[in-house]
Amino acid sequence: MGSSNLLYRLVEDNLKTAPESVAFIEGDQNISFQQFDRLCREKESWLRSQGVGKGDTVAMWLVNSSQWLAFFFALARIGAVLAPLNTRYKSHEIGYMIEKSQPRLLIMQSQFRNINFIDIFNQIDEGALRSLEKIAFLGADEILPDSLSGIAVTSTEMSGTESSSEQVQDDSSVCILFSTSGTTSGPKLVMQTQENLVRHGHYCASSYGMTLPDSALLSVLPFCGAFGLNAVLAAMAAGCPTIIMAAFDGREAASLIQKYGVSHVYGSDELYRKLIDAAEGDKPFPSARLFGFGAFTSSFNDYALAAWERGIPLCGLYGSSEVLAIFSSQTGERPVQEKIRGGGVPAARELVEIRIRDAASGRLLPAEETGEIEIKGPTNFIGYLNNPEATRKAFTDDGFYRTGDLGYLRGDGSLVYESRMGDAIRLGGFLINPSEIESVLKSIPGVEDAYIVGVEIDGKARVVAFVQDDGSATLSEEAIIDSAKRKLAGFKVPYRVWFVDDYPVTKSANGLKVQRGKLRALAQDNLQEGA
Template identity: 45%
Template sequence: MRPNDRSLQSLIGIETFSDPALVFDGTPVPRTELSVRIDQAAAWLAAQGIDKGDVVAVWLVNRIEWVALLFAAARLGAIVAAVNTRYRSAEVAHLLRLSGAKLLVMEAAFRSIDFAAILADIAASDVPALEKLAVIGADTMPAQWPCVRFDAFEKAYPSAPSRDGVDLPVLLYTTSGTTRGPKLVAHSQATLATHAAAVAKALALSPQRHSLLAMLPFCGTFGMTGLLAFLAAGVTIRVLDAFEATPALEILGEHRITHAFGSDEMFRRILALTDAPRPFPYAEVFGFAAFQPGWREFAVEAEARGLPLFGLYGSSEVQALFSIGRRDAAFADRIESGGWPMSPDARMRIRDADSGEPVEPGDSGELEISAPSCFLGYFNNPQATREATTADGFFRTGDIGRLRGDGSFVYETRAGDAMRLGGFLVAPGEIEDELKSCTGVADAQVVAVDLKGQARCAAFVIPKEEPPREAALIAHLRERLAGYKVPARIYFVDAFPVTDSANGVKIQRARLRAMAMEKIAAE
């Protein structure tokens, strides 16, 4: 990355690096070819009527088209809204509606995902801004909208002019909200590119010595940040279209991978596939987010087998890889979520969650962050942006943690009731609203539970006069939501446990969690 250049294009590094930028399914994509693909994608987008400020929704697995479209949109001054391939109709419709996307670029098919069926469950009136679909892997797709083939790499289109705008929105991530559907976190080229450069520098990445296994989805900040940071460093990136433990193990062993990022469960699955005492002799930094119970015990096992795990911290708002444990830190400190910020310009502080007063190092409170990696705001939601930002520009993370006093911090838990399911932060209200839309449901509450070592959710439903069947509720949710959001258990109750307070009657979610765990334990 050239000094003072805050554009995404600066990360390609054609003049500086010669190794392949990316390897998809064994096929290398040199940096010169990546640059050509970006040119082609920009010309194609312009031919579809995409201009500065327009939103393009990208509903793809990890593939070269995803990368090319993001960089192409940046060149045109357009915006990419990232769509999780695990989303179903309600989630896709919400994102399209909230973003105002004019164009949706999507997969024709991928494994068991029926994209056409998901689209068929979305009413055109629910997404009024959407004008056209573009499909990869097929000529067309049955849908309510005009559909074209994504043929940017096959057909020549007139070159597209570049637009200025490194400080304008270019990428929208989804993040959990407290009500139905997630908010959209807006990042600019500047926030993405400067953070990528900071990560590359903090990790001391070398094109000659290092390589990355990209096994996280580009649609989320965890996968995208790793991609951009290692591009900025000139490091070769081997990409999985979607995570599977077996191909991940093969790539880690055959290609001398030094870096990888994922959840504790992903690394657990990989390590379980081999009996070799130390199967990854080239591993240097395997950064992980702890989502499952027993992650500390697993980190000890992984360390003994030569898989060096490093605790991380990040969010859609401040980007993934915001911070990481240090190699010279004690093992117990290194694996904690949190660590030292990648950027030397990042600032953190802790406030008492009740009084709002600053607390001393070692005391717990809500974490607030100011950093070059911070988001522009919530897209088309200025009120939510104001509520999440302090008067002096710090982002209120909604996370509870503590400062160590040496420039590092420890993330302890999520404030409020948001749930971590399937590696994603999910608002209970999103699932509850879907349940409430079902026939026979008067009210619903959803809580996270530990089910056989997995983070799942359980629902409590107050039925109407004619109670619904559990199977019917589950079937409805499976059609409307990603699988990890579907409750593992549904319990019918007459009322929810509540507490009277000065601010009104509050549902005792902690009591609901305890009730769910008691029922699960009795099974």
């Protein structure tokens, strides 16, 4: 137990050095660290008045705002745990998260743009809501119901008083539950501590150049996910301002980057497509220093290279809720082709150990050989909430986290991420990265995008492809297979090709991810039906 890395240190350090400096820019409002401190203490006072104490869990279903952050820091001061809910989620997903995290209190808003949160909440199975004692609406001006699903309703309107209570002095306490992307059995809840978040914020601030003069972060991803929140905490550790977007819009983001001279953005490839498409001019963002991205679709490389030609420094990232987002970045002097790959050098540098293990033999692999990425570092999570079996399976006996990701180490020790283990396919005795085959298919004239999955056909592991065409050429299944045969080993050539208009995707706090499991099921159905 200790207090050196309490989350609130990120506020207090700035209060000591530059209390009037800008912490957040929200709309037309500049919020100083001193003002943010006052807001946090008001939220803490309200939370305590609602009976929230150390160890309690509070769920929060809000879009990005300074109030979201103030509630989070207030909960940390109390020693309570935040269960953030994704505003993209619908009733089934929200119900699942509430049932898993067991919060006493839910803080939510009634509406945002075309999202009616009350309507969504009313569709939740009441059995999932048993832990909830109260629902509080954020600064609601409209008339609210007395209850929802039999749960008492109140408002978070403040009296204006500040908390005088001492914060809980335990930086090893769990302060947030991040949701994983999820499997067929539903997402797991990743427990992260105050000290992990604070240390990681400082590692990122120093390693990614956020402490340099004139640094500014544009926050573009939801705070409910590690990707969005870790970026903001890094900016706070650096003492540089964060421009908050309640929800991402490409044209607005481009304008904000230019208006405030933004140096850092961290987002998904999907997001960058919208941002860069909206940017005008040959060199639209002269202030940009690091625009880090996580690649969740397989067709981004050419786009990223084109962005570099416009002076937009897109660098691949690696991270997860378990080791925290923006864990590593492809910074430093290396060719652009290498900078746009996932992975890089960890923000915590020499404090992190990364090794690669062959999944079949269990043998540790040398540089340049692909296997499962294992990580041991100061920001490793402490476990999955109420799931000791999954926690046990996630770690090796000597404390390395089994990421479930495929990649390799370069000769200089930096990481290259290739794909999820579940995406990798063993063909002809070799473990194959799907992106290798997909990149060949996408090089065929007329192919807009392509995804492959592995299926069993006549007792053999084969690959099949799902292709989107761009309308510029006449494509056929036979032509694509013939082209692939000229470029790939026989065992990598798709056995079948199907044309699709859209891919099944799942929404996460970090962006859209193509669901290969659903593609695999569709392929099996097509094969059975002779399609």
